[in-house]
């Protein structure tokens with residue numbers, strides 16, 4: 001992790017796990033296990049129904065709470081959707097956008113993300129944009145083409161001066177929930193490429209934007225991934241469901257803070 005201005009960032013994505021009651025319990029345990037003043041930015045992404053309880057449980061701490069999705073419009077006839085102002089009112093700090101499970105199962109498109117990313121920023125939410133290739137695309141040598149398309153489309157309407165406020169998570173689909181973590185070299189290559197894509201828009205934003213790795217990150221493999229120069233943190237799914245696991249990953253990141 002370099003340079004100094006990029007604070008390491010760990011985010012735990014609970015996906016469709018945990019009720020509000022379980023979230024409260026988790027928050028208590030997590031706060032008891034986190035090393036204080038560790039220099040690492042930490043966020044939890046609970047389901048919508050557990051956002052308020054998580055915020056309440058983490059109240060007074062520095063741990064941020066992010067939603068897992070958001071609609072691009074402020075309001076409208078969109079049954080089942082939730083908008084940025086609704087999240088802001090709760091006190092939510094940001095939202096995942098374009099997670100591969102949303103792309104794969106719920107038809108999330110790059111076109112919609114082109115509206116969602118700037119809409120989140122304008123509302124005062126931190127967008128964490130997820131991108132990544134399938135196994136077939138990697139085998140066909142299409143990884144860079146896919147990443148270029150996803151990153152350029154999603155950031156197209158983000159003004160240059162806000163680019164560094166987006167957090168990008170590189171999550172190769174073949175590594176998500178499979179136990180097949182990318183090698184540190186593979187993750188570094190892809191993330192260096194993503195940073196260069198941001199650099200095509202703004203050199204300054206490329207230096208400042210945080211790019212995380214996600215896909216089977218565990219306490220046992222976090223350190224070697226986080227040690228890569230362009231990797232600024234991790235988006236953690238399964239291992240974040242246990243507060244002990246997440247706290248261990250935060251410690252691994254903290255150990256790398258100079």
Ligand code: PGA
Nearest residue numbers: 176177215216236237238
């Ligand atoms: P995983 O999920 O850590 O369980 O592989 C990562 C993610 O989907 O964000």
